[in-house]
Amino acid sequence: MADGTGQRIDKWLFFARVVKSRSLAQKLVQSGAVRINRDKTTNAARLVRADDTLTVSIHDTVRILKIRDCGTRRGPASEAAELYEDLSPPPDNKARGKDAEPSKGGYTPPKRPPNKKERRAHERLRWG
Template identity: 70%
Template sequence: MASKRHAEPMAPAAPAGQRIDKWLFFARVVKSRSLAQKLVQAGGVRINGDKTDNAARAVRPGDTLTIARRDEILVLKIVDPGERRGPASEAATLYEDLSPTREAIAEQKEAAKGKAAPGYQPSARPPTKKERRAHERLRWDGA
């Protein structure tokens, strides 16, 4: 029987990944871990296209995060899990930015602006009292 002192060294295990809230904090996507947890719990983060509300979920290099923030959507591919929250130059090496550019988003919005929903015709004036009552009759008679 071999003693524990002379046991063969174990092979290093594959990295298990890192909590998503820690990674968001290390990559400087948010200012604090608690804000990262709130962002994830609010459903603002997708991992490889799947919504998650668990801030303890592990992410690994190669995973793609889609992050919905106020007026923008970030698409980040994880390159490195990171070990600490360092300077911005170090944080930028943790991911590859796949987000659409602001110009592309503005072009899409501009193209969609001219197209109205089918059957919708905007009016230059508010409805008259008679038109409003007719619309209310249609809405409430079927209920």
């Protein structure tokens, strides 16, 4: 859309492959997770134009996208990547510790299934 009229925000998010479906894009905007030029919006029909900056909070990350162009279709990922410029800062490795090893905690499955005695002991422990 080179004429500068704009495009609905939910449609643009779908065309740019930020979300998988247009209905998910509508829900994302209505939840307040999208800002257009630093202004929070809950209206999925709000128009965006080239040079607008979107701040999208999705999947516990914040993406800052500068709109280059409004799309005409949901094409391949290479075509969608041309619709915006990603201004997001690189992920912060200091939160986990850059040199930290992955955590060793959590569930590790046993090498063999429990025998009858171990199963009964587990049931007694579990149910009292």
